[in-house]
Amino acid sequence: MPISREQVEKVSLLGRLLFSDNELDKMTCQLSDILEYMDLLAEVDTEGVEPMAHALDISDVFRDDEVRPSLDREAALAGAPHRDDECYLVPAVLGEL
Amino acid sequence: MNKPYTTIIGLEVHVQLATRSKLFCSCSTRFGSPPNTQTCPVCIGMPGTLPVMNRKAFELSLKTAVALNCEIPRFTKWDRKQYYYPDLPKGYQISQFDLPLSQNGYLPISDSKNQFEPKRIGIIRAHLEEDAGKSMHDEAAGVADSRIDLNRCGTPLLEIVSEPDMRSPAEAKAYLTELKLLLNYLEVSDCNMQEGSLRVDANINLHIDTPEGKIATPIVEVKNMNSFRAVERALEYEAKRQYEVWQETGRKLGDVPKSTHGWDEQAQVTREQRSKEESSDYRYFPDPDLVPVATTDEQIERARASLGELPAALRTRLEQTYNITPYDSDVLVNQGRDMVEYYIEVADACGDGKPASNWIQQDVLRTLGERQIGIAQYGVSAKALGELIGLVKAGKLTTSRGREVLAEMLASGKSAEEAMKGMGIEHLDESALEDLCRELLNANPRIVAEVKEGKQKAIGALIGQAKKKNPNVNPARVREICLELIEKEN
Ligand SMILES: [Zn+2]
Numbered sequence: 001m002p003i004s005r006e007q008v009e010k011v012s013l014l015g016r017l018l019f020s021d022n023e024l025d026k027m028t029c030q031l032s033d034i035l036e037y038m039d040l041l042a043e044v045d046t047e048g049v050e051p052m053a054h055a056l057d058i059s060d061v062f063r064d065d066e067v068r069p070s071l072d073r074e075a076a077l078a079g080a081p082h083r084d085d086e087c088y089l090v091p092a093v094l095g096e097l
Numbered sequence: 098m099n100k101p102y103t104t105i106i107g108l109e110v111h112v113q114l115a116t117r118s119k120l121f122c123s124c125s126t127r128f129g130s131p132p133n134t135q136t137c138p139v140c141i142g143m144p145g146t147l148p149v150m151n152r153k154a155f156e157l158s159l160k161t162a163v164a165l166n167c168e169i170p171r172f173t174k175w176d177r178k179q180y181y182y183p184d185l186p187k188g189y190q191i192s193q194f195d196l197p198l199s200q201n202g203y204l205p206i207s208d209s210k211n212q213f214e215p216k217r218i219g220i221i222r223a224h225l226e227e228d229a230g231k232s233m234h235d236e237a238a239g240v241a242d243s244r245i246d247l248n249r250c251g252t253p254l255l256e257i258v259s260e261p262d263m264r265s266p267a268e269a270k271a272y273l274t275e276l277k278l279l280l281n282y283l284e285v286s287d288c289n290m291q292e293g294s295l296r297v298d299a300n301i302n303l304h305i306d307t308p309e310g311k312i313a314t315p316i317v318e319v320k321n322m323n324s325f326r327a328v329e330r331a332l333e334y335e336a337k338r339q340y341e342v343w344q345e346t347g348r349k350l351g352d353v354p355k356s357t358h359g360w361d362e363q364a365q366v367t368r369e370q371r372s373k374e375e376s377s378d379y380r381y382f383p384d385p386d387l388v389p390v391a392t393t394d395e396q397i398e399r400a401r402a403s404l405g406e407l408p409a410a411l412r413t414r415l416e417q418t419y420n421i422t423p424y425d426s427d428v429l430v431n432q433g434r435d436m437v438e439y440y441i442e443v444a445d446a447c448g449d450g451k452p453a454s455n456w457i458q459q460d461v462l463r464t465l466g467e468r469q470i471g472i473a474q475y476g477v478s479a480k481a482l483g484e485l486i487g488l489v490k491a492g493k494l495t496t497s498r499g500r501e502v503l504a505e506m507l508a509s510g511k512s513a514e515e516a517m518k519g520m521g522i523e524h525l526d527e528s529a530l531e532d533l534c535r536e537l538l539n540a541n542p543r544i545v546a547e548v549k550e551g552k553q554k555a556i557g558a559l560i561g562q563a564k565k566k567n568p569n570v571n572p573a574r575v576r577e578i579c580l581e582l583i584e585k586e587n
Pocket of ligand 1 (some may be wrong): 119122123124136137138139140141251358
């Protein structure tokens with residue numbers, strides 16, 4: 001298996017996904033299949049080929065520093081599950097222990 | 098002063114770049130707008146949107162990196178730093194990981210009061226990234242929810258990471274002061290800490306000499322410091338705390354994971370904060386939505402040419418050209434480029450750098466402080482102040498009389514000559530002054546006799562009388578002339 005159950009557990013925690021034991025087993029198998037398939041790429045001879053940072057061979061795409069109108073606040077907040085007149089509401093975020 | 102340990106400090110500074118629009122969209126970066134009125138599908142992370150880089154943000158970053166003596170790689174790219182936090186709607190921050198736009202620079206620091214030796218603080222890297230939003234929690238009200246304002250989301254930040262080269266809280270403060278001054282001179286950021294345009298996180302630990310050799314304490318990251326003074330205090334407190342903890346527990350670097358402490362300004366202590374779960378695992382990968390930037394030699398040269406004369410070079414020039422002390426040049430340069438230009442004009446107009454510096458530090462700065470204004474709003478032009486200092490230097494006005502004239506110039510906007518005329522102060526030319534002295538000597542034969550016996554001090558009484566007759570006389574000149582006249586008589 002290219003990926004262990006422990007690794008899947010860790011990744012699911014980082015992704016804030018809660019899996020049952022059964023689902024974890026299933027994910028481990030499926031992710032392993034995917035990774036094994038991707039290993040096919042390792043068979044390609046890349047000797048002398050420069051690594052790319054991007055799929056497109058272009059660089060330096062910029063826009064000018066100009067302000068354009070933003071979304072209306074009502075529109076921005078429209079899809080929020082919880083909100084008040086001005087803000088999105090989320091469960092308490094507290095910094096200290 | 099001799100501590101049983103060495104303090105090791107590295108600083109991470111985030112500065113908000115002075116652009117009008119955000120890093121990847123055209124929303125305004127204005128501070129203080131009503132919550133959630135400066136957002137769009139790009140900066141709140143709607144699916145299907147594409148970020149496009151703000152050219153100005155890149156140019157300001159490049160300019161800063163060059164001024165910080167950094168190497169500028171010819172190729173740079175942006176990566177996704179993934180973590181879940183309510184103020185980060187995309188679930189990742191666009192930042193730079195393995196190919197930052199600059200690295201390996203340095204910033205020289207020194208202390209005009211010689212608290213530490215001049216040194217260079219290494220810059221590991223300076224990279225361009227986007228800011229997150231703001232979460233607000235009203236604990237006092239006991240509300241269950243936090244409120245999220247995403248106006249700040251996507252604002253361009255330059256993250257400047259220093260080497261752990263600072264050996265005391267005072268050095269850390271000096272580094273921050275010099276960095277902020279540099280950023281002001283470059284006009285890349287307003288550096289307003291209250292508005293969050295400049296944020297400082299510190300990494301600190303101790304090296305302790307023990308009979309078993311040198312040991313290091315666990316590194317602590319200190320956050321929530323809202324002024325340079327707070328940084329200095331927090332680091333002083335944290336160093337002491339780490340030494341005490343080490344004495345109690347003997348815990349060394351590597352025994353416990355790196356922890357984060359927040360500075361509590363009210364209680365003047367650092368407190369441990371909850372660490373984000375697995376927060377060190379950001380799973381960076383190249384952002385497929387953004388193409389890389391290939392910086393050219395020409396761009397770098399253009400950035401270098403746009404720097405202007407920077408604080409360190411200006412201090413040296415003022416000391417050498419105008420013969421002022423490092424302390425004086427430091428005070429002037431720290432006031433900003435406008436003040437340096439004002440000073441140079443005053444010094445050139447009166448032909449002497451020292452009194453120009455004294456008048457600015459003692460009189461001009463006091464007025465600016467009282468009125469909470471900058472030199473651009475000061476009512477006396479550099480030329481006019483130079484002219485006034487020239488008159489004082491030539492002995493036509495005493496310093497205290499000169500101050501009164503300056504006050505009048507400030508109130509009325511008049512030139513030095515006009516202000517003097519308005520105040521009824523006429524120049525005493527040399528012959529008038531001589532007449533006055535002769536008159537005094539004739540009226541005071543006893544004093545003349547005393548001087549002839551060798552008691553030169555007796556002249557003092559005449560100076561008082563001269564001032565009564567004409568408040569504008571220069572006491573030193575009266576003394577000289579009287580002595581000369583008595584000498585001639587002999
Ligand atoms: Zn936007």
